[in-house]
Amino acid sequence: MAVAVCAEDACEVPKNDMDIVKPIRDRLADRVGHERFDLWFGPNVQLRYANATLYVQAPDTFTVERLRRQMRGEIVAATEDVLGSGVSVAFEVRESAASPTSTSDHTPADHTPASEPQTPPVDSQQTPNTSTVASMPRVAIGTGGPQLAAPSPASAAAQAGKRDLNNFVVGECNRLAWTAARQVPQRLGVVSPVFLHGPTGSGKTHLLEGITTATRRLPGRKRIVNLSAERFTSYFLEALKGSGLPSFRRKYRDVDLLLIDDVQFFVGKRATLVELQHTMDAMLRQGNQIVLTADRPPAELRGLGLEITARMTGGLVCNIDPADEATRLGILQQVAMQRGVDASDDVLQMIAGQLHGDARQLVGALNRLQAASEALEQPITLPMAESALTDIFQATRRVVRLADINEAVSELFQLEPDALQSNRKARTIAQPRMLAMWLARDLTRAAYSEIGEFFGDRTHSTVISAKNKVNRWIQDETAIQLATGTYSVKEVVRRVQVKLRRG
Template sequence: MTRDAQDVIKQLRTCLASRIGSDRFDLWIGKQVRFQLVDDRLVVCAPDQFSLDRLRKQFRSDISVVARDVVQREVVLDFQVDATPKADTANSSPSLSAATGQQDASSTLQFRTSAPPSRPVRRNVTGLRTIDSFVVGAGNRIAYTAAKSICERPGAVSPLFIYGPPGCGKSHLQEAICSTVRQSLGLRRVLSLSSEQFTSYFLDALQGSGLPSFRRKCRDVDVLAIDNIQFFAGKRATLVELQHTMDALLRQGRQLILTADRPPNELSRLGPELAARVTGGLVCGIESADYETRVAIARQMAVRSQRPIPDDVLQLVAAELTGDARRIAGALNRLEATSEALEKSITIDFARSTLAEIFRATVQVVRLTDIDRAVCEAFGLDARSLKNGGKGKSASHPRMLAMWLARKYTRAAFSEISEHFGRRSHSTVISAEKKVNRWVSDGATIQLGPAACNVEDAIRRIETQLRIG
């Protein structure tokens, strides 16, 4: 097996874990499944027929998309039961794969257009991420319109920066743009990476493969998309390389697409230089999906289900699972799998029983330490400054907000809250609660990073960090 083949398999596993989540990857793929590159096929080897059927049903589209992005061409998937599984080698997790490089693969990396599967395959309810499959709502309409415009005229607005909480649709739009310009406009030089991939490739280049090759890969493109750039924080050398890459592409009129979990003015650890480059293009925020949008998402996913899901069940799922669309997909997948296994129809009572554990898990228990973390993250503070800082606004305003949130979302007494935040008297908490209520009623602004922000927006962002908003 060549080094290139090893790298492709290693990269594919890492990207797949990032796409579907490390927990799901470890459960269904990490220690059970091997990948092989054989001529023009990507062979997916499962240890038994049950696992094979589940892979086909749950992850076929995810594997297909990731493989296409890794090798920059369409991939033929071939699912097989592994006659001789090797648990200590190819079935390692992405992190172990990186260390051992023991996945089986051939050295041939040429892939041809995908052929139809030899037999019908059940589809994952999430389906492929395209512009047409993106559910438009009040909180994402501007980002959707911008993405659609770029699909028609890449480079017209660059960079496009999309921010929002996890599961709001940022990656969907990024992936949709890349696939659309490949297919509709015939642009072959389209590169879509996570921030971890960009960093890994850059470090590999520094340590041996050479910077010229890395720069050709990232700069000789029509479209470069990088997901979750907040993870570049603290990586000074990588940030400098990213800025030079952005400059090179913008000079050529190429399309840049960047996503993050917060707006540019809150990415203080990435430095003002990057923020200036980002804000020179188009910045679009996406909010967590409201109830109507979640219902529409659930209905679209249900169309792909192999078993009928009544609308009252979809409305129940949308009402119980707020925010992240991945939760809705997971719930519908569980309903379908359980219904199939028990040979029962999906009804409202069946859904409540089957999803009771998932619904209970969404009832967030908030601790004072959770509020510490969320407030410090939003304001760029450390815990010591939040608790023991002086009376300056940079510390006192976040502290008052933290006390207000503690009163709203925990059962802690005034005395417990005041002690937690290093205050001598519980009257400090009472005063903070009154002051923040007055800020909210007056529509006041508060300093959030280098820019002023409406206090209600600041609260909403902190609540998003807590996953309770």
């Protein structure tokens, strides 16, 4: 990916590759800090200079994409500090048996690993899953178009309804989280911790189970613990009451792979948080792998403490959103095939378009159709499906109110609940207020005058002005400051919409 443009002073840079690369690496270490530099730019990442271009090379597409997303700005800045603005920066997979792959801002690397060799299901030492439907695929959604990746060929595990990484329905929007999960077993401890966050039913537990299964299939015996945060807390408190702390610590620290689901459960549990921090420190020092999930990003898990949050964000954080329509259709098609539900694509498309919830809801709809078809002794047609699912469709249509938008925006910007309805004109209040007005017009049927009245007795022309201004922000890709960092307007809108879907 070309990041910089050519400049007149490019011909003045040294021609020797090492004379250029070493100062850039040194400058990069100064910019990001030496500990962070060692984490991101270890021996697997190489810099190469040729033809007025700095090539950042890594052994696989996952690492290339991670560097491009997280470190591009720092690399460009360090390069410009040393060479001026006349050098381009490109990211590519280092040549091996496979052809190298370059990535760019506009064309992210797309890497779909080959299916893992199929082996009989292994004994899993996991805690029971919170889902009541064992065969239900979980889908993770991130950014990208509504493209749906074809599922892997049905494996023995998939046929049995066992959740692994091969029967996870992949769309463009969940590809990063899925790719990260695929890389974990092959590169234990290289990127740790991996933190996956998204709403209930978005695929987090499926990915944890898939990572566990894939790791157990590897040669050699791996020590793996996969459990929920609630179970971790319960076991710790039991050990604390008795004399089992040494045994507890051996069990959860002396492992190759530790996976903990729903870490938001730890919020406010001080003793458990201290133990978790020491557990993470011990594992990271040993170079072992940690994978965590939560229903929100680490920065929004207030109550965990800065020390824990810093550790959670020190590896790779992957966002998971609710499934888009294309991915919901993929889930329905897969489950229908697994269960032998004879429903046409028209029926499945209708369900995918009507239900915007998680995978559990989709599976519940298929269960209803199958039961209705058997009870009525009728095939599943479009009219029959519409009739059988009417109450489910009606129950899932959530009406967004102005108060809901006010609450979601205030929470995201960490403002007092009445701040957006006040007369305060500070930028930290005015900007979120304009965004809330824009969302109100986009997500509700409220008139301009009603929106203005709700947000501090403002006129309808003020609301129109706010709407136009936010449209310009979106067009210009304006950045907005949140308490957790600076984000594009589109990303802020997406986060508010996720909060509104959660209710």
